[in-house]
Amino acid sequence: MRDCVKTRGGYDRVLMAVAASFLTVSATSALAQGDAPRSSAAELAIEAAIPRPEPANVPPPTAADIKLDTTATVSPDSAKTPAAPQDTAAAPAAPAIKPADSAAAPATEPDKAATAPAAAPNAPATAAAPATETAKDPVKAASNVPAADQPVADRLRDLMTTKGARYLDRKAERAAVEKFYTTRDYAPIWTQSGNLTAAAKGVIARLKEAASDGLNPADYPVPDFAAAATSPDALADADLKLTAAMLDYARQAQSGRMHWSQVSGDIQYPEHPIDPNEVLANVTGAKDASAALDSYNPPQKLYKELKAKLAELRGGAEAAAIQIEDGPALKYTPARGKNAPEADAQMSDPRVPQLRAKLGVENPSDDRYDAKVAAAVRKFQDSVELKPTGILDDRTVKALNTPKRDKQIDTILVNMERWRWLPRDLGAPAIGDAYVILNVPDYTLKVMQHGAQVWTTRVVTGKPGVHATPLLSETMKFITVNPTWNVPPSIIYNEYLPALQQDPTVLERMGLRLERARDGSIHISQPPGEANALGRIRFNFPNKFLVYQHDTPDKYLFAKDERAFSHGCMRVQYPDQYASVLLNIAEPNQHYTPEKIRSMYGSSEIDLKFPTPIPVNITYQTAFVDDAGKLQFRKDIYGRDATMIAMLKNNRGKDLENVVAHAQPSYSRPTGPLPSAVSVAAGNDYSSGPNFFERLFGGGGFNPTPPAPIGRRGQPRGVFTR
Template sequence: MRDCLNHRAGFDRVLMTVAATFLTVSATSALAQDQARSSAAELAIEAAIPRPEPANVPPPTAADIKLDTTATVPEPAKDSVKAETAPAPTKVESKPADVAATPPATMPAATTPAADAPKADTAAAPATPAAPAAAAATPAEPPKDVAKEPASEPVKAASNVPAADQPVADKIKDALGAKTSRYFDRKSERAAVEKFYGGREFAPVWTQGGSLTASAKGVIARLKDAASEGLNPTDYPVPDFAAATSPDALAEAELKLTASMLDYARQAQSGRMHYSQVSADILYPEHPTDPNDVLAKVTTAKDASAALDGYNPPHKLYKELKAKLAQLRGQGEGPVIEIADGPALKYTPAKGKKQPEVVVEDPRVPQLRTKLGIAENPNDTHYDATVAEAVRKFQDGAEMKATGILDDKTVKALNSPKRDKQIDTVLVNMERWRWLPRDLGTPTLGDAYVILNIPDFTLKVMQRGQQVWTTRVVTGKPGSHATPMLTETMKYITVNPTWNVPPSIVYNEYLPALQQDPTVLQRMGLRLEQNRDGSVHISQPPGEANALGRIRFNFPNKFLVYQHDTPDKHLFARDERAFSHGCMRVQYPDQYASVLLNIALPNEKYTPERVRSMYGTSEVDLKFPTPIPVNITYQTAFVDDGGKLQFRKDIYGRDAAMISLMKGRGKDLENMVARAQPSYARPATTLPSGVAFANNGGSSGPSFFERLFGPPTPPPAPVGRRPQRVFTR
């Protein structure tokens, strides 16, 4: 019994010793957070014995510490294999001074070998593998000394930037943080640049170790060659990297080249000037560049020069103008042909039997044929109808009197191919190509589209890159009735259309005519209706004499213009055909309709005869399942099918306005010009007596928009034009 009590007392003393040892070690760890664990043995003991909540354990006193030399502890394992096969417990003696008298500051350091660590009396515990301090610590309370290690902090902020580029990266970061607007005017570009450089830890992209990268060389070459694209190289300055020897200078050169690259891409794609700067009757879909896309595309491309060049127009006619621009500047290949002076050459066509054709001969004619691009009979010395027509077209393009006679003035003009005016004309035409959509056609219809050239008075239907059909057209008169430049989609064709007279014609032409003759509208076959609000509507029912002819081609637009037939067929014989109120009259509308219908409805097999069979007195709408784009352009310089550079008269003054703007070099040319909404207030009108109304003055009827393009979705109100320029016939 006494032995049991003695053993029980000894066991209690062992437990107290273990508790005292645990508290001492815990206090030591708390006071020395920056030191590592003293030994693997202590870690094993600490991990094996649950920790009581500190708030519930009073600090130990000297009376609590009593030693029992009979206590044993297992031998600490030196590695994981030995821990699993630990030997039997051995008896270890400890002196009171080992625990009670040793202050916490003198506890063994983490570098003390585990075999040499002092061993306190404790209860036997299963052997555990040695583990790092962080792994032995409880998840809820990681060791504070590990958390504060400098090596565990994120120190890789500049690790991806080569050491040679780090000073430049630091300067780029400083510049973008404080002076971004100094290099980039546009908010979108500033945001894109900050995001781009931030994503690459502000490392330079154009230099590595102070030397130009391949991408930088490609971009610089493209910027210096901007003149070949009709752009001005001085608009895209290239910094002098050779003179940039300091991190500050390299960072500044880096950002300046990025700014020039973004300017080039933006202007190459959208133009140096916004079309609204030129006229209010121009409207094309906007297609601005995304600076994020430019930065990513150019800097990652295998050929940065080609990637940047990709922002120029892809159209065939643009590229042909580019080649001709090089020739005009003396950069093209081929001999320079000069026509010698001599007598005037004139071709006289036959007029009946009494006046035969007169064709003169001259040794200069073969040279003339070559210079004018006449491939037929290149060695023929006869100044015939073909040569005379080519001379007439040249004179017309050079804004000379188009007589077809080769006189001294014409010879002088022919011998001046590098005239500044011709170069300027090509430049503004290349600029206008930048306004047009990159894809002119509809992919699902074989890239089909309609393109109409106002100064050339021609319309072409294109599909799969080839001309399908062409015809002559009549366009608007210069001034207030100019045909607008636009891109829209043709949605349907109307056979036997009703002509709803535009308000501009109603109030500016027909109502004044009624004051002179109250019966004039009846004699013209027009219907006059008066609405309840006092406004009037004039229309012409379908028929052979209708002003729109038999067919109207509808592509709803804010200018309310369209293409249509006309009873005035004689105007198509004119060389210059600007006679309408803005709409475009087509010479062969039945053929035009069948071509478009066969593109939109290939299974219907439309022919001109089938279209004509629909002529009558009732409107018939033929809708396209997929609309066909219509592009109305203004090409005063273009390359014809024979490869000859053609010039046309600037009938609307568009060239002159653009040349003036470009030479003025205003900084805000890219900004859109706001146009005031035109007023549609009807002028006060008192109709004379004797005027007959078709509806007795009581109809409220459909609106003008509904009459013109049909319900239920009328086109939006016109913007930026005076009323007389909007409503055209």
């Protein structure tokens, strides 16, 4: 009716028609009933709404009666019932004047709605009222909880309402748990009639085995359900505690016990938090709850291999540790002269047989400190980050007597932790899950596709300290042949401007071009060419740290075992091969070869864009399992292991999951006075122009805006909850 009545005048005409109808009915009813006593207004209204085969003799209705009549018409069936035959055309429409208003009336006028059922028990409106009220109040609804569990459910409802934050300190997890319990009418999740469910047993088993996953079982305490079985209060408390412990495990298994920002400001990985709603549904609905919970650990093969090696190191009875006694330093000196007797170049000591046995050197009964023993000592020193001299001195003896296994276990644990920071899907599905992974301490880069290694090469990485290569996951969008080197602001500030004060001609002699913009800022670049610092190819994956992979004219550095020499970028040994491998993955029909890449070398930049960007993952793996299945350790060149081990052993708990905001890299161009003898590029029309982020990576069309800093803007450092 509301759709048809467009004006107030139309609405008034309808009301008048209804009133006329009631007057007709009332007059006829009065003649029939004579002196019969009048009924109440509510009774009259309800009777008037019920179609009758014969006209009824009732008193004339009032305005209040008409309002009550529309309220009573709440049943769709009553609107469909044929009206009594009347001479007035408007009469049949009376029951369906305003159905929407009729439905809303009980909510807006509860007192009148509550009165109607008592006045007319047989009316259609009264039949619907109890069901409506029950649906609105879930407490009064029939519970689906078994009688034996109802006391626990009642207590769970009270605990979640009054003390939910005590069990779950994260708002999103608390909301998810409350929603999950509500859908179950607060039936306990982990017990039935006081007994543990199969899901509970699986979850408890996984939590107790958390150490095998590189986690700390003490972080996921398991309540004593046997002791709690005698009390609904205790069972409800235990149910919530196990739910909270399960969510803590899933969150830390997936994202880590510590946030990567706690370790250093030069780490940036994408967040991948758990969805607590999904965890609750997944684990409680799984056939194997333990396996479902375990699935939140990293899926990568290298993580699983480290987990297996961790079990080997922890398992089995260890042989009695061989202790090397203190004594004079032992040194092997090669014999001088072709005819010098070998014995003259060696030292003998009663400790050497023990040393041979401990280091696995042949001839365990031989007490001579010969070349083989010295080589074994040198290798050991290198593995524990001592200077590899080959001399058995006091520091080496102390390191030999320190339980090696404990340090190896700690190293494996922090490497497993770093795997949790990486994306769950390292590659791009559209191109066979292809990705690049670079291990900084191992100085190697690998291209992976379909789960297998496609290609590998040596790399040079950043120097320890301010030039450390950052850890990140980004996507390589294109490569540039014959790149221009746009010198980053940090190098201009810290190296080139001070050098210009000493020698104003240094940049000119290095083949660098200096430009000053109209706003006074300075830009330094090196044109493409064989002597360019980036070599012939640059591999671009724009990131806030302004680093990339590139060729280099300093090829001799790849022959060194330790190759941390750059300002943070990664130099690739065979860039032409690397480029062809990536291009053949991105565009397999183009048939790129290293020769085809080299044919592009010249003096003009050439951008080769990938139809599908290739993920690049920069990692820090000081412990990994090689292709032969052997556990390998690498030197902690940036001190990441030491920092993480100390933090985990300090037992700061969930505080380690907080996000720390670090000062962000500066993209501003250097300004300031230059020595008078400095040569500024002639014909300079360089202005404030493109953002430096865009100039650095080239390849127009990419958003030059640097990523937002971690945490709140305007604060150089702070702590925030993940």
